[in-house]
Amino acid sequence: MAEIILNNITKEYDNGFQAVKNINLEIKDNEFVILVGPSGCGKSTTLRMIAGLEDISDGDLFLDGKRINDVPPQERDIAMVFQNYALYPHMTVYQNIAYSLKIKKVPKDEIDRRVRETAASLGLTELLDRKPGQLSGGQKQRVAMGRAIIRHPKAFLMDEPLSNLDAKLRGQMRVEIADLYQRLNTTFIYVTHDQTEAMTLGTKIVVMKDGEIQQIDNPTNLFNYPVNKFVAGFIGTPTMNFFDAECVEEDGKLCLKTLDGKIELTPEKEQKLKEDGWTGRKVTAGIRPEHLEFCTEEQAAFKGEISVFELLGSNAIIYAQCADGRVVMNTNDTVSREHGETVFMKPREEKLHIFDPETERIITN
Amino acid sequence: MNTHYKDNRSLPVRILSVLGKVLILGTAGIFTAFPFIWMIVSSLKTKADILNTDIFFPTDPQWSNIASIIFRSPIPRYIFNSAWVSLVIVGLQIITGAMLAYALVFLKFRTNKLLFGIVMGTYMLPVAATYIPSYIILADWHMLDSFRGLIISSTVSIFGIFLLRQGFMQIPKGLVEAARMDGASHWRALWEIVCPMTKASFITFGLMNFISTYNNYMWPSLITKSSEYFLVSQGLRAFFIRDGAYGTEWALVMAASAVVVVPLLVLFAFTQKWFINGIGGETGIKG
Amino acid sequence: MAAKTKYKRRYDSLPTVLLFVLPALIPLIVFWIYPILRSIWLSFTNWDFISPTYKIIGFKNYLSLFKNPRFFEALWHTVVFTAGTLLPTIVFGLILALLLVKNFRGSGILKFILFSPWITPTVAISIVWSWIYKTDGGIANTILTSLGMSPLKWIASSDTAMLSVIIVTIWKSLGYSMIFYLSALEKVPGELYEAGALDGAYSWRQFVDITLPSISPTTFFLTIITTVNSLQAYDQIQVLTQGGPAGSTRTLLYMYYQLGFQEFNMGQATAVAVIMILLTAGLSLIQFKASEKWVHY
Numbered sequence: 001m002a003e004i005i006l007n008n009i010t011k012e013y014d015n016g017f018q019a020v021k022n023i024n025l026e027i028k029d030n031e032f033v034i035l036v037g038p039s040g041c042g043k044s045t046t047l048r049m050i051a052g053l054e055d056i057s058d059g060d061l062f063l064d065g066k067r068i069n070d071v072p073p074q075e076r077d078i079a080m081v082f083q084n085y086a087l088y089p090h091m092t093v094y095q096n097i098a099y100s101l102k103i104k105k106v107p108k109d110e111i112d113r114r115v116r117e118t119a120a121s122l123g124l125t126e127l128l129d130r131k132p133g134q135l136s137g138g139q140k141q142r143v144a145m146g147r148a149i150i151r152h153p154k155a156f157l158m159d160e161p162l163s164n165l166d167a168k169l170r171g172q173m174r175v176e177i178a179d180l181y182q183r184l185n186t187t188f189i190y191v192t193h194d195q196t197e198a199m200t201l202g203t204k205i206v207v208m209k210d211g212e213i214q215q216i217d218n219p220t221n222l223f224n225y226p227v228n229k230f231v232a233g234f235i236g237t238p239t240m241n242f243f244d245a246e247c248v249e250e251d252g253k254l255c256l257k258t259l260d261g262k263i264e265l266t267p268e269k270e271q272k273l274k275e276d277g278w279t280g281r282k283v284t285a286g287i288r289p290e291h292l293e294f295c296t297e298e299q300a301a302f303k304g305e306i307s308v309f310e311l312l313g314s315n316a317i318i319y320a321q322c323a324d325g326r327v328v329m330n331t332n333d334t335v336s337r338e339h340g341e342t343v344f345m346k347p348r349e350e351k352l353h354i355f356d357p358e359t360e361r362i363i364t365n
Numbered sequence: 366m367n368t369h370y371k372d373n374r375s376l377p378v379r380i381l382s383v384l385g386k387v388l389i390l391g392t393a394g395i396f397t398a399f400p401f402i403w404m405i406v407s408s409l410k411t412k413a414d415i416l417n418t419d420i421f422f423p424t425d426p427q428w429s430n431i432a433s434i435i436f437r438s439p440i441p442r443y444i445f446n447s448a449w450v451s452l453v454i455v456g457l458q459i460i461t462g463a464m465l466a467y468a469l470v471f472l473k474f475r476t477n478k479l480l481f482g483i484v485m486g487t488y489m490l491p492v493a494a495t496y497i498p499s500y501i502i503l504a505d506w507h508m509l510d511s512f513r514g515l516i517i518s519s520t521v522s523i524f525g526i527f528l529l530r531q532g533f534m535q536i537p538k539g540l541v542e543a544a545r546m547d548g549a550s551h552w553r554a555l556w557e558i559v560c561p562m563t564k565a566s567f568i569t570f571g572l573m574n575f576i577s578t579y580n581n582y583m584w585p586s587l588i589t590k591s592s593e594y595f596l597v598s599q600g601l602r603a604f605f606i607r608d609g610a611y612g613t614e615w616a617l618v619m620a621a622s623a624v625v626v627v628p629l630l631v632l633f634a635f636t637q638k639w640f641i642n643g644i645g646g647e648t649g650i651k652g
Numbered sequence: 653m654a655a656k657t658k659y660k661r662r663y664d665s666l667p668t669v670l671l672f673v674l675p676a677l678i679p680l681i682v683f684w685i686y687p688i689l690r691s692i693w694l695s696f697t698n699w700d701f702i703s704p705t706y707k708i709i710g711f712k713n714y715l716s717l718f719k720n721p722r723f724f725e726a727l728w729h730t731v732v733f734t735a736g737t738l739l740p741t742i743v744f745g746l747i748l749a750l751l752l753v754k755n756f757r758g759s760g761i762l763k764f765i766l767f768s769p770w771i772t773p774t775v776a777i778s779i780v781w782s783w784i785y786k787t788d789g790g791i792a793n794t795i796l797t798s799l800g801m802s803p804l805k806w807i808a809s810s811d812t813a814m815l816s817v818i819i820v821t822i823w824k825s826l827g828y829s830m831i832f833y834l835s836a837l838e839k840v841p842g843e844l845y846e847a848g849a850l851d852g853a854y855s856w857r858q859f860v861d862i863t864l865p866s867i868s869p870t871t872f873f874l875t876i877i878t879t880v881n882s883l884q885a886y887d888q889i890q891v892l893t894q895g896g897p898a899g900s901t902r903t904l905l906y907m908y909y910q911l912g913f914q915e916f917n918m919g920q921a922t923a924v925a926v927i928m929i930l931l932t933a934g935l936s937l938i939q940f941k942a943s944e945k946w947v948h949y
Contacts, residue, residue, distance in 0.1 A: 053542050055473075072665070073545040086543035090561040099557075100547035147547065390751055390762060393744070397823065398765045401772075403791060404780045418794040465676035474669045480677075487684050489876070489936050491884050493905055494925035497694065497912050498687035521679040551668055580773035582887045587913060598775035602891060605779050615783055622776040633771045637764060640771070641831055 002064050002078075002154035002187045003029050004050060009059035011045050011211075019045040021211040022059070027155075027204075032181050032188040034202035036195055037234070042211040043191045047157050050189060051080050063154065074103075079148035080157040084164060085140045087132035087147075093119070094128040097146045118150045121183075138169045145180065155187040162197065174200060195235050199223070207231050229360035232286050232353055238317060240286045243324040244357070247278045256285055256354075259323035260303045266349045272364040273354065283363065284355040289317065289330035291351035300344035302327045309337050318343065401626070408620035415616050430620040439592060440621050443600030444628070450515055450596060451578040455571055458522040462570065466529035467555045471541050488523045496587060503588055510590050518588075519578065525570045532566030533559060568639050576629070597625055688929065695923040701916040713923040723924075725899060726907040729814065730931075733903055734882040736818040737825065741878050742871065744822070745829025752830070753837045763834070767827035774824060774887035781820045782807065782892050810900035813893050817901050820888050825881070829874050836870035837863070868947045872939065879935055883928060904928050 004027040011020040020042040027033050035043035048054035050061065052073030061069050068076055079100075087096050094115055101111045119125045122142045132140060141161065148156055161177070162170045178201055181188050192198055198205050199219045207214040207222065207230075215227045226232035232240050245256035245263070254270045256263040263285070265273070273279070297303070304320030304327060311334060318329040320343050329345055337343070354363045407415060408430055409423040434440050468474075469481055499518055500509075508514030536559060544554040560567060582598035589595060592603060605618050633640070695713055699706035717723045748766060752759050769777060784792050785806035793803035807816045840863055864871075886905055889895060895902035895910065902910070904924055912921030 051542075051546060053545065073542075074548045074550060078546065080543070080546040082539050082543055084537070084539060086537065086539040088540065088544070088558055088562075099544075099549075103548040103553065147543075151547075386751055389747065393748055393826075394762055394765050397769060397826070400777060400780045400784060400823070401768070403784060407783070416789055418789055418791050461676035461679065464672045468669060468672035472664045472669055472672060474664055474666075480673065483685070484680070487680065489880060489932060490684070490688065491880065491905070491925075491928050491932050493884055493886070493908060494691055494929050495684055495687035497918060497922055497925065498690035499683050501690075502682065502687070517679075518683050521676050521683070523680075523684075526676065551664070551672065576771050580771075580775075582773070582775050582890070583909075598773045598887070601773070601779065602775050605891075618779060619783065622779050625776045626772045629772055630768055633768060634764065637767075640767065641763065641834070 003027065003062075004155060004187065004189070005060075005062040006046070006050070007060040007062065009046070009049060009061060010057050011042070011049060011054065012057040019211055020049070023208075023211075023213050025206060025213065025216070027187060027189065030185055030187055032190065032201065032203045034198045034205045035189065035191045035208060036193065036198040036202075036205055037208035037214075039193055040210075041208040043193075043206075043208050044159055045211075046208070047080075047159055047189060047191045050155075051078060051157050052076050077151075077154045078157060079151050079153035079155070080159065081144045081148050081161045083160040085132075085144040087140055087143055089132050092129050092131055093124060093135070093143050093146075096132065096143055097124075097150055100147065100151045114150050118146045121149075122146050137165050138173065141165060141173060145177075149180070149184065153186070155189060156184075158188065158190045160192055161190075163192070163194070170197075177201065196237065199235065207234060209234075225362075225365045226353065227362050229284060229286065229355045229362075232355075232362075236288055238289045238328045238330060240288050240353070241292070241327050242284055242286045242355075243327075244282055245285045246282050247273055247280060249279055254279060256283070256301075256352075258285075258301050261299075261301045261346075263301045263347055263352065264349050265352070269349070269352065269354065269364045276363060278363065282357055284357045284360070286353040286355065287347040287351060289328040291348045292327070292329040292331070292345045293348060294331070294333065295344050295346040297344050299346050301347060302345045304343060304345075306337055306339055306341045306343060309339065311336065320345070401630070404619050404622050404626065408616060408623045410616050412616065427616065430616050431624065434617065434620045434624045438604065438621065439595075439600060440597075440604065440624055442593075443595050443597045444625065446512075446595060446600075447579045447597040450512055451575050453516055454519045454578050455574045457516070457520040458525050458574055459567065459571060461521050462525035462529050463555060463560065463567075465526050466533050467551070467559060469526075469530050470533040470536075471538070471554075471559075472551065484523060484526055488527065493583065496584065500587060509588050510594060512594060514588055515585055515594070515596075518584070522570070522574050525574055528570050528573075529563065529566055532563035536562055565639070565642070569642070572636050572639050579629075601625055691922040691925045691929075694918055695926045697919050699918045701918050706919075709919070713919045714927075717920060717923055717927075722899065722902070722907070726902050726904050729901065730883065730903040730905075732814060733818060733821075733885065733901075734879055736814070737821045737882045737885075738875065738878050740822050741825045741829050742874055745826055745874070746833050746867075746871075748826070748830045749833030749837055753834055763827075763830075766830055769824045769826070770828045775891055777824065778820060778888045778891035781816075781823075781888075785816055785892070807892050808897065810896075810898045813897055813900045817885075817888055817892055820892065821882070821885060824888075825878065829878070832870050832874055833867065836867040840866045865948045872943045872947045876936060876939055879939070880932060883932055904931075 004025075006023055006025040006027075009020060009023050009025075010018065012018045023042075023046065025033075025046075035046060037043050045054055049056050052068070052071065056069050060067055063076065063078075088099065091099065097118055098111050098115050101114065106114075115128070116125070119128055122145060124139070124142055124146060127135065127139060127143075132143065135143065141164075144161070158177075162173050165173060174197060177190075190198075190201060199222075203218060204216065205219060205222055206216045209230055215222060215231045217225070222231065222235050226235065229242065233242065243258060245258050247254055248257050248262075250262075254265055254273055256265065273283075292302075302320065302322040302324060304322035306318055307321050307326070308317075308319040310317040310319075314334070315330055315332050316334045316337075318331065318337065320327050320329065327345065329343075353365050355361065356363055406422055409426040409428065410420075410430075411423070411425060411427055414420050414423055414425075465480075465484070469477065469484075503509050503514045503518060506514075508517065540558055540562070541554050544558045545551075549557065579596070580598055581596065582602075585596045586599040586602075589599065592600065595603065601621060604621050696708055696710060697706045698709045698712070752763060784790055785808075787793065787803070787805050787808050790806070792806060796803050804812050807813045883903075884905055885903065886909065889901055889903065889906050890909075893901040895906045905928065908921050908924040908928065911917045911924060915921075
């Protein structure tokens, strides 16, 4: 139920280090926004500035049109779920969940009703009298969410809420969070370093690196149309294959020359490269493992020997040692292959990404 | 590393070492306990017994000595004075100390480090050096010879600030942040989140400062002159040098000391763990 | 470091900070910081407490102190007293802790007994000691004679009075240093004390190489605390000897008390206070500097 706008927000520490550099972000009402990036990219700092736990060095932060830079956290009506849950160890689960309402002086019977309601929706009813020390990781996680939900806040902030859970539980809680978002219909801002989590949960993903926003987009666009090499490499597993290639003109047609062979280009890509004057120059090309296919020796862009073969059931991952380095392929062809076997691969032309090797920006997707 | 040393020395050596240990601990124990024991047995002696040091235990226990201290001397009044003045002082010290420690650990402000430096610096200073000007201040405020003056000049405990700061630093910052997100002000976060989590530091602080305020002598004796405002140490000394008691009424003096000391020993017996764990464990002494 | 920044820092709001800081800071300023500064100021005056006016007389108070043999006597007594209490308190405290670190039947009671002097009023217990020290009919002399030694005059003679006060002070502070060492020893890795300090299964080398370095922060802390406490010892001196006989137990602090609150020579008294402050600061500084060599955090 809130619209949050970050306007040229910067965070600079006393030692001069800029954790967040001049970022702009518009979060609409009821949006599920995910801040994702490697550690140290400034995503948590951004979240903590929205929460009010970290002061804003420069720029403006608006909540529903009101500038809240100087509003203390307890007056922002925003709830936050912390990475290590931050449950009050001396209070029971009931008291933990009820604490914010107690502060607001909500009548006792209403507190009781809402605590029980919240606990029931999270499956915590049995645990209300326990102390946090007696709970498992997943249960603590639910209590932390209950503590946030009960307030009906304007926005939910979640700081790596699943990173302390084991893989199985993480998957399960991910579904629960998605479900929660559907039910609550409130603005969510979610921080994670895990791109899978980001891709499965978010409707709007903000990729950050070194304190700067790289790209803001939905999962499909991020995956298909990365704006630079960093985003292309960060999103998707296994990671995109990058290799150097030369734009050469053969018989009036532009193609990319790799060490092992050449890659045909789609007309759109060809035109774009020509227009921008890349003919005869080196570019960085990228292709996702799932967009490689087997081919004949003549067609091959990559020739290599298999170093690792992983069969994952419906698909298989092949790591091959090629002249361009290690190339990873994700294929539906699950025929078992031997270590050392030679494979020939080529990219699907329409899925090829071409980057400027200097700026690492995208030339054409 | 959890090495167990097998004691493979010969029997006589082992016996000797145990004997040595018993001897040292026994001597230290007797040396320490003796004045207490001597105080208690002396307090029950008759005038004749007390002058004859060959008699250790009283031949005819004079319970009336104790009774006369409890019912017909000002000592109970001094104990009462000490007790309630100390309670008030410690209460104030806990509030001021907890707030300053909270500010040092959880608040962000420009002079945070400077403030800690000042507190740290005063910790090392000899308190007595402040007595003359403090005396003048109390005189100017017409608070000499009053409980008010005693209390108002002792509302801060630097030791306590250190103790609490040490305890507060163990609390993950996230908990205070969570409380802030839950809508709690700093004030509530201090008393509803931080304080319950550092209960042990608070109890140690309370007990240690209660004892030292209760026992305090020099400063109270400088600013209070009427016996109705005496704390126990000053009262006891007045009783000790009073005409008649000094030199002749040793049994009564010992009885008075016993009446003062024994309740403290009982209090200590029940609260020992807070002193021992608190002093050694939570004052931030590493090693 | 400290790169100049164009950005404004935001801190917790000033009213909040003041609310949390002032309740302690105001008394701290009024009864600690201001008095120290005032003491320094007064030490340059000839104020006698009664007169409404006084003159600034420069360093005269200090000069007359430095000409006064009483002052150097008191300084010497302070040094003797501090050294005489510091060393035994630390050494015996450590020995007792070593013997008690492993629990055995009765160790709890022993810890209780050894620590109990610390919680009892010094005045009460000094009164008991003055009775023990009595020249005729005091139990101390009875014990000495029964052991075949000649009786001492204890607090009644200037030869033994300082020793008597030191004994009481050690008696009182032994338990305190023992408690600190106990908790430090418990944190020393490995059960090096398995067999106890006295039976050679635990060797002297291990003690010097492992134990002493790992408890050195505690030793450092106790050295400072005991020094500061010794410089400020008053209660036991006041009850046992009042600085006598013949000034043999008059320390700087006691001299300060006599000058200020008996003779009302505020100028000289505060001059002594300032010297005490300098002494404490100097000793702490030396100990801090020295600690870099032998304290292993």
